[in-house]
Every structure is written in structure tokens, then in C-alpha cells.
Amino acid sequence: QKEVEQNSGPLSVPEGAIASLNCTYSDRGSQSFFWYRQYSGKSPELIMSIYSNGDKEDGRFTAQLNKASQYVSLLIRDSQPSDSATYLCAVRISQGNTPLVFGKGTRLSVIA
């Protein structure tokens, strides 16, 4: 069974703080890793993709991947109330256009 695990939260952080979201996956051969943001009642939107070990930064967002530990994280710097949403970690197990395996999501609440 291919699994992606996330802490469901809610994770509450004050405005301006760093929010840290974590995700672990079970399949060591997983190829690609994604973070999506989903507002209530809306479909997911892509925030970051990461494919190799290390950090990848895009604006206020940094994705971190450690394949040895089967761990991927998302850091949000200078958190804003508009960042309040559910963050979904998704993993592509194999190469090619195969479906993503999603975690259950972490609900983030940024308090003004």
C-alpha cells in the first residue's frame, strides 16, 4: 500500500511567523513530490514541485526533500492570513504520467 502521511492539524501560527508542514511517504522509489494548497470548497492549486534532495525556494515557499528519510516538507515564511488553507502533499510513485498519491492534508491557520 502506497501511503503518504501528514499531520492533519490544525496548525496555528501567528502572522509573520514561519509555518512548517511535514510529509512522509512509504514508497522508497517515489519519483516526484508536490505541494498543493486547497481552500475550502475549491480545488487544489499547485504550490511547489521538487524532484531531487535538498531545498527548492520559490518566493515565501521552500520545499525540502530528503529521500533517505522519505520525508518532504514545506516552509512558508512570513505567513499571512491568506495562507490559511489545507496543504496537500502528493507523491508520484513511478515515472510517466501516473496518478499522484495524496496525503490527507494539513490544515493551516494563520492568526492575524
Add this chain to the structure above:
Amino acid sequence: GAVVSQHPSWVICKSGTSVKIECRSLDFQATTMFWYRQFPKQSLMLMATSNEGSKATYEQGVEKDKFLINHASLTLSTLTVTSAHPEDSSFYICSAGPGIQYFGAGTRLSVL
């Protein structure tokens, strides 16, 4: 990013009727599209993989005769919920993409 269009965004129907949902890739050709279902406060569950010109691949537990998928062109996949019942009420979302998966806006189905 790539654009995936989904229609309708919301549909209400009577029990026993059929509902068709369309998913279009607007700026790329999609040989493969994915259909997900999401119940309130739960994560996305993959229903099926839609393959252009061939039969869809359904996930375990998804009734292929109830959820008919047609992927007749490189830009359009349709999901038809046949003889809908209240328990089919959910948020249905399609995704597609050249590598990275982008999501349609989703269709909220309410069966009375």
C-alpha cells in the same frame, strides 16, 4: 501553468438521473486525465485514470458501470454519474498535465 477547465461547477439533480461532467485541457494535449472524488473534510480519492482512445482504469471499489468515463479526444474527458443517488453527492475533480498535474475547478454534485 497548464489550464484545465471543468464544467459544470455545481449541479443539483434528482435521485435516479444521470449527470455528465466535462474536463478539458485548454493549452495542451492530454492523453491521460485523472478523476478524483472528495468528501467533506477528507482528502482526494482517485477514482479512475482516463486514457484517450481506450478504456479507463478504475480504482478498486469504484463501479465502472456507475461512473462512465469517455476520453474521446486529446483535450476532453467526461465523467457520467449514472442513476445518481444521494450517497454520490460529492466534489468531483479532474486533473491533467504535461508532467505536473493541474486540477480543474471541480464539480460539486448534490443529489436530492
